[in-house]
Amino acid sequence: MGSAGLSQVTTAQAQDDTSGNADLLSAAASEERFEVARRGYDRGQVEEFVARSSREAVSMRNRLVKALREAEQLRVDLAAARQAAWEATAQKERAARELAVLRTHAEMALARNLWWPSPPPDGG
Numbered sequence: 001m002g003s004a005g006l007s008q009v010t011t012a013q014a015q016d017d018t019s020g021n022a023d024l025l026s027a028a029a030s031e032e033r034f035e036v037a038r039r040g041y042d043r044g045q046v047e048e049f050v051a052r053s054s055r056e057a058v059s060m061r062n063r064l065v066k067a068l069r070e071a072e073q074l075r076v077d078l079a080a081a082r083q084a085a086w087e088a089t090a091q092k093e094r095a096a097r098e099l100a101v102l103r104t105h106a107e108m109a110l111a112r113n114l115w116w117p118s119p120p121p122d123g124g
Contacts (some may be wrong), residue, residue: 032049034046034049
């Protein structure tokens with residue numbers, strides 16, 4: 001059959017380059033052509049297209065599941081990092097308070113134990 005026997009079928013998915021998923025949709029958004037047979041489209045071509053589309057859908061689903069797992073792990077890691085930062089800040093503040101108290105005690109002890117010389121007598 002010539003080109004007059006071809007019919008064009010396009011997928012209904014649009015590409016979204018801003019989402020970062022253009023590579024996932026490039027094959028799915030391509031145009032598929034089936035030869036028109038005596039009673040409709042060529043059955044072998046349609047079955048091949050459906051099988052290929054099913055494999056692509058499974059592959060995309062697996063990639064999505066993996067991405068969701070990675071996102072969850074990142075969320076857990078971020079929560080742990082925030083907790084560690086909070087604990088480090090609290091520990092730093094405790095240490096600063098303890099150092100201030102120790103400095104005050106040291107200054108008081110030093111003031112008690114200092115010997116101040118008497119002023120020299122006025123010569124005259």
